[in-house]
Each structure stands twice: as C-alpha cells, then as structure tokens.
Amino acid sequence: MAPIVDVRDLRKTFEGGFEALKGVSLQIEEGEILALLGPNGAGKTTLISALCGITTPTGGSARVGGHDIIADYRAARQMIGLVPQEIALEPFEKVINAVRFSRGLFGKPRDDAFLEKTLRQLSLWDKRDAKIMELSGGMKRRVLIAKALCHEPRVLFLDEPTAGVDVELRRDMWQVVAALKESGVTIILTTHYIEEAEAIADRVAVINKGEILLVEEKSELMTRMGRKSLRIELTEPLKAVPEGVEEYHLELAPDGRALTYTYDTNAERTGITRLLQKLSERGVALRDLQTKQSSLEEIFVSLVKEEDAA
Amino acid sequence: MNLTAVRAIYTFEMARFFRTLLQSFISPVISTSLYFVVFGAAIGSRIDQVEGVSYGAFIVPGLIMLTVMTQGISNASFGIYFPKFIGTIFELLSAPVNFLEIVLGYVGAAATKALFIGIVILGTSAFFVDLNIQHPLAMVAFLLLTCVSFALFGFIIGIWAKNFEQLQLIPLLIITPLVFLGGSFYSISMLPPVWQTITMFNPVVYLISGFRWSFFGQADVAIGFSLFAIGLFTAICIGIIWLIFKTGWRIRS
Numbered sequence: 001m002a003p004i005v006d007v008r009d010l011r012k013t014f015e016g017g018f019e020a021l022k023g024v025s026l027q028i029e030e031g032e033i034l035a036l037l038g039p040n041g042a043g044k045t046t047l048i049s050a051l052c053g054i055t056t057p058t059g060g061s062a063r064v065g066g067h068d069i070i071a072d073y074r075a076a077r078q079m080i081g082l083v084p085q086e087i088a089l090e091p092f093e094k095v096i097n098a099v100r101f102s103r104g105l106f107g108k109p110r111d112d113a114f115l116e117k118t119l120r121q122l123s124l125w126d127k128r129d130a131k132i133m134e135l136s137g138g139m140k141r142r143v144l145i146a147k148a149l150c151h152e153p154r155v156l157f158l159d160e161p162t163a164g165v166d167v168e169l170r171r172d173m174w175q176v177v178a179a180l181k182e183s184g185v186t187i188i189l190t191t192h193y194i195e196e197a198e199a200i201a202d203r204v205a206v207i208n209k210g211e212i213l214l215v216e217e218k219s220e221l222m223t224r225m226g227r228k229s230l231r232i233e234l235t236e237p238l239k240a241v242p243e244g245v246e247e248y249h250l251e252l253a254p255d256g257r258a259l260t261y262t263y264d265t266n267a268e269r270t271g272i273t274r275l276l277q278k279l280s281e282r283g284v285a286l287r288d289l290q291t292k293q294s295s296l297e298e299i300f301v302s303l304v305k306e307e308d309a310a
Numbered sequence: 311m312n313l314t315a316v317r318a319i320y321t322f323e324m325a326r327f328f329r330t331l332l333q334s335f336i337s338p339v340i341s342t343s344l345y346f347v348v349f350g351a352a353i354g355s356r357i358d359q360v361e362g363v364s365y366g367a368f369i370v371p372g373l374i375m376l377t378v379m380t381q382g383i384s385n386a387s388f389g390i391y392f393p394k395f396i397g398t399i400f401e402l403l404s405a406p407v408n409f410l411e412i413v414l415g416y417v418g419a420a421a422t423k424a425l426f427i428g429i430v431i432l433g434t435s436a437f438f439v440d441l442n443i444q445h446p447l448a449m450v451a452f453l454l455l456t457c458v459s460f461a462l463f464g465f466i467i468g469i470w471a472k473n474f475e476q477l478q479l480i481p482l483l484i485i486t487p488l489v490f491l492g493g494s495f496y497s498i499s500m501l502p503p504v505w506q507t508i509t510m511f512n513p514v515v516y517l518i519s520g521f522r523w524s525f526f527g528q529a530d531v532a533i534g535f536s537l538f539a540i541g542l543f544t545a546i547c548i549g550i551i552w553l554i555f556k557t558g559w560r561i562r563s
Binding site for chain 2: 014049052053054055056073074075076077078080082084086088089090091092093097100101102103104105106107108109147
C-alpha cells in the first residue's frame with residue numbers, strides 16, 4: 001500500500017541561509033502514529049509547516065494521500081488537519097462558531113451532526129456556546145484539535161500537543177490520540193518528550209539539525225538499541241565485588257547491598273545464569289532481583305550525541 | 311473555486327461586526343450628527359450655497375466618502391492583521407484556499423461593513439438636510455467601488471503592518487489628510503489656483519468629486535475621469551495583493 005504521507009528529499013533553506021531541512025525523506029503509513037522526535041530547533045515544526053502549506057519548501061517533494069502538496073495543494077490540504085504548537089484562537093468567538101468556520105474554510109458543507117460528534121469526542125459539547133477566552137488552557141487545546149478534525153482529515157499533525165501541559169492533561173491528550181487512531185486517522189506528532197513517544201507511538205522518527213537520523217518501529221528501536229540492567233540485591237552487604245566475576249563488569253552500590261549488571265538484550269547469551277551461579281558459588285546470598293530496560297530517552301540522547309560528535 | 315471557504319471567512323468576519331453592532335451603528339450616527347451641528351449649522355449658516363447647493367447638503371457626499379474610506383481600510387486591515395497577531399493565520403495558510411478566496415472573504419466583509427456605515431450616514435443626513443440624489447445608480451456604483459477599493463487597500467496595510475502602530479500609521483498619516491484635503495467639505499473651485507493644481511494630485515479628489523456628481527449633477531473633475539481613477543486604484547490594489555500572495559510576503563515563510 002502506498003504511504004499516506006510520502007516525503008522525498010524535502011529541503012527548506014530560510015532567507016539568510018539557515019538550512020532547516022536538509023533533504024528529509026519519510027514515508028508514513030495509513031493509520032499509524034508516528035512520533036517525530038528531536039531536540040528544540042531540530043526541524044520538526046518546519047517539516048510539518050512545509051507539509052501543511054505554511055512554509056514553502058525550497059526543494060524536494062511531498063505527497064499526502066497521493067496528492068502533491070504544491071501542484072495539487074487543495075486535495076492534499078483537504079486531507080490534513082493541523083494542531084499547532086501555540087494556542088492560537090480567536091478569543092471572542094464561541095467554540096461552535098470557531099469549529100464551524102474551520103470546516104467551512106476547508107470547503108466542507110455545514111454538518112452540525114458531525115461537529116456535535118467531534119465536540120462530544122473531545123468533551124467540548126457542553127462548552128460549545130462558551131467564548132474561547134473563557135476556557136481553560138486544556139480546553140483551548142481541545143478546541144484546536146476539534147478545529148483540526150472538523151473537516152474530517154485523514155492525516156492529523158499534532159505539533160507538540162503537550163508542551164507546557166500538566167501531567168494529568170497530558171495523559172488525557174494521549175487518550176484522545178488513541179481514540180483518534182481507533183477511528184482510522186493517521187497521526188504524526190512532534191514532541192521532545194520521549195515519554196510521550198514511548199507511550200503512544202507505533203513508530204519513531206528521530207530528527208536532528210534538519211536530518212532524519214532514523215525511522216523505526218518503537219519496539220524494535222527499543223530492543224535494538226536497548227540495554228538492560230540487572231540489579232541484584234544482597235542479603236549481606238559486600239565490601240568489594242567478589243573475585244572471579246570480573247568479566248561481567250559489575251558495579252557495587254555505595255552501601256554494598258546491591259550489584260548492577262548491564263547487558264545487551266540482543267546478545268545471544270546474556271550471561272545471567274552463569275553470573276548468578278558464580279555468585280552463589282562464592283557464597284553471595286541474593287535477596288531480590290530487578291531488571292530495567294533503558295528508556296527511549298537514553299537511546300535518543302545517545303543518538304543525538306553521536307550525531308553531534310560526527 | 312472554494313466558495314464554501316469564502317462564505318466561511320465572510321460569515322466569521324461579519325460575526326465580529328455583529329458582536330459590536332451597537333457601536334458600529336451608534337458611532338457613525340453620532341459623528342455624522344456632530345459634523346452637521348458644526349459644519350452644517352454653525353459654519354454653514356455663514357456660507358450661503360456652494361455651487362447652487364446648500365452647504366449642509368453639499369458636505370453629505372464628502373462625509374459619506376470620508377467615513378467609508380476610513381472604515382473600509384480599518385475593517386480590512388484589522389481583519390487580516392488580527393489573525394497574524396494572534397497566530398490564527400496558520401489555519402488560513404494551511405487551508406485549501408487560494409488568494410482570491412481569502413481576499414473575497416476578508417475584503418467582501420470589510421466592504422460590507424463600510425457600506426452599512428455609509429448607508430447609516432446617508433440615512434442620518436436625511437434628518438438634517440433635504441437630499442435629492444440625481445443619479446442614484448451612479449451613486450450606488452461609486453459607493454460600492456469605494457468600499458471595495460479601500461477595503462483592498464486596507465487589506466494590504468494589514469498584511470504589511472508588523473504591529474498595531476503601523477496598522478494606524480497609514481490611515482492616520484496619509485488617508486485622513488488626503489480625504490480632508492480632497493474636497494470633503496469644500497469645492498476645489500474655492501481654492502486659490504496654485505492649490506487647485508496641487509490638489510489634482512490627490513487621488514481622493516476624484517472619488518469625492520464623482521460621488522458628489524451623483525448627488526448634485528456637478529463635479530470638480532469630469533465624471534469619466536473619476537471612474538477611471540477609482541478603477542485604476544482598485545486594479546493597483548488587486549495587483550499588489552496578487553503579488554503578495556504569489557511571493558508570500560509577510561505571510562508565508
């Protein structure tokens with residue numbers, strides 16, 4: 001199946017020579033949630049802006065639903081909904097009018113039943129006659145999503161949907177995203193919160209300095225690059241790491257009550273059985289065992305560091 | 311043509327107008343009444359007639375033009391500047407609309423508002439003076455063209471402006487003097503010859519003159535020339551707006 005978003009060698013050089021996108025290629029499949037991950041200034045928003053028509057690309061091409069974003073911009077844009085990073089709403093307007101405006105702007109005939117469904121889905125129906133300025137920050141963000149969804153887009157871009165949002169609202173937002181995916185919308189979300197990508201994305205693309213560093217299934221990425229650590233809690237504290245287990249490069253906790261072994265999950269043998277056997281042979285009594293997978297955050301930091309070093 | 315989008319923009323802009331309908335209605339009524347009190351009654355009582363028309367009636371076309379021009383500019387410039395200022399312009403740029411549809415929506419709404427206020431002033435004037443419009447069709451045409459062309463001009467200002475000061479700058483520094491010096495309250499023939507020549511470089515003279523002709527059948531300049539001037543101004547504004555959207559100047563990076 002052809003990707004719903006197909007970006008090929010997309011470039012953007014701003015006046016003054018700053019290269020925000022250096023030949024980005026990215027294929028996004030229908031129905032998936034792709035997290036576009038990158039530090040501030042990596043080019044995430046520029047990429048989204050170029051695809052949505054806010055910024056004109058200086059090179060390359062992109063198609064949305066098979067429509068070229070420049071030559072066939074009407075058809076391409078009709079398929080796209082955009083939720084911007086900043087809350088930008090007409091403060092004096094009522095919620096329902098703001099949403100109705102957006103639908104009309106995208107050329108869709110008035111459909112109050114659909115708007116009601118969208119507003120209900122976002123728990124905004126009760127607020128439909130409230131002026132936007134009267135809403136809380138979280139509600140305003142929901143209005144932005146409602147505006148982006150009210151013309152029934154197939155692809156939704158969420159630019160930092162949870163930047164500066166409290167934890168509760170963030171989880172709330174994730175639920176909204178999950179529900180949207182259920183309804184078949186393809187979602188591309190930019191974030192610099194790894195936690196967010198980890199929680200909701202199917203695939204992760206890492207972008208830094210205008211280049212895509214990698215695009216991978218989230219679970220594959222975590223397995224491929226993931227390292228695990230085994231924490232062995234001891235009944236009796238040790239003064240030093242026991243002899244004969246040097247090959248495992250164990251670390252002893254400062255209080256001597258735990259040993260940590262870091263290993264690669266992809267290695268054929270992790271060596272855990274032998275390690276535990278050896279410890280037992282040396283009379284070390286174990287109280288408890290814990291394993292911990294390294295997070296996307298650590299993977300991400302190491303990727304970006306590698307890139308910066310190169 | 312995405313007519314649904316044009317209607318959406320137009321309706322949204324008009325909603326802003328209807329929210330403040332009372333102010334929109336009352337302020338022109340009051341200011342027109344004040345002009346009649348000051349110019350019509352106080353000063354006008356000392357001026358007999360201007361070119362065979364009572365002074366009170368003579369200033370009506372100029373008064374309407376003055377307000378329609380400034381309203382057309384301020385409505386359209388604010389209409390497009392405000393989305394830029396609060397950031398909602400992103401939606402316009404990411405929507406499946408072209409420049410013509412955006413302009414039709416915004417300028418159409420701004421021109422409608424200006425027209426409404428123009429009509430309110432005309433109605434208010436009827437309470438103060440006897441008005442006999444000799445060429446009603448031409449009057450409507452002039453009024454419409456002025457509403458549209460100055461709304462187009464305001465749209466350009468709104469895109470050009472980077473802050474609220476700039477938004478006020480051109481109307482305040484250029485338009486108001488041009489309108490006041492364009493014969494709103496006097497006939498060009500009342501000026502000394504040197505000033506008559508200088509005045510001919512003021513484009514507003516042609517509009518007011520043409521509009522006054524439609525009321526009283528007399529003008530400072532030939533009616534055809536007035537029509538040509540306003541047509542030219544409209545064409546220039548459309549050309550500039552077309553260029554703005556083609557290059558994305560100050561709206562699309």
